[in-house]
Amino acid sequence: MKKILAVIGSPRKGETYRVVSDFEAALKKKEEVEIEYVMLGKMEFRDCTGCHNCIFKGQEFCRESGKVGELQKRMLTADAVILASPVYNQQVTALMKKFLDYYSYLWHRPEMFGVKFFGISTGGGMFKDVFRALKMNVQSWGGIWTGELGVPHYESLTPRYKEKCDKNYKKKAEIFLRAIGDAALPSPGINQLMMFNIWKMNAVACKGSIAVDFDWWTSKGLLDKSYYYPVKIGIFKKVLVWFIAWIAKSFMKKVYLGYDGV
């Protein structure tokens, strides 16, 4: 039985909750799955105060560390995670943004590598920026973005688009289940390799000011690695990423005092 955690960024049990439930039904037609729902509104996270403790000292110094740490553990132990948000002004909701902000430290110390994520959004359309925000965060945490499903207001659709929408649930459920079942860790794209190198470089350059980053990268034995996990990376990607990292480092050296990344 696959265990999936669905983190829902709508302030109510409305359309987004319904779409995730319909997606659950589509998954269940193919395989035995169990979805655990987390309504972010119910978690009652207080606002991020911008203290930077999670980044500079460690997640345990955040005033919401209990809830943040507990939810991170649930994401890490699930077989996959769904992040769902309605479109609000072309973006994720404030609730979902707050959730993403609380995991900013994972950009510095990307502990989610290997975790599979799927995005769901509802609204009139134009889901692109919602998925872009979710995917960018997930990949920066080291997670794997397996796909996304955007569902427009179902009741207002023409019969032709209703049919298209129904087929899409089935297709996306198959894609998601295939990704969950795939034990092999995927070869990273250029963006993921770049993020890996940038944060590794940052950990070394800022070892004086953000010791927790340097300690994390050192303790994981990642400072002399090409990626979070052993994976074959083509020579073209390697050379391109090395070149972009070299440009980034030269630029950072010009801008920041004492910058000395690897």
Ligand SMILES: Cc1cc2nc3c(=O)[nH]c(=O)nc-3n(C[C@H](O)[C@H](O)[C@H](O)COP(=O)(O)O)c2cc1C
């Ligand atoms: C404050 C607010 C802003 C919204 N902005 C957009 C938008 O920019 N584009 C869009 O297509 N729908 C927008 N909507 C509509 C919602 O995305 C849509 O009704 C969604 O399905 C609601 O999901 P829920 O029932 O889970 O809350 C907005 C709704 C609200 C309340």
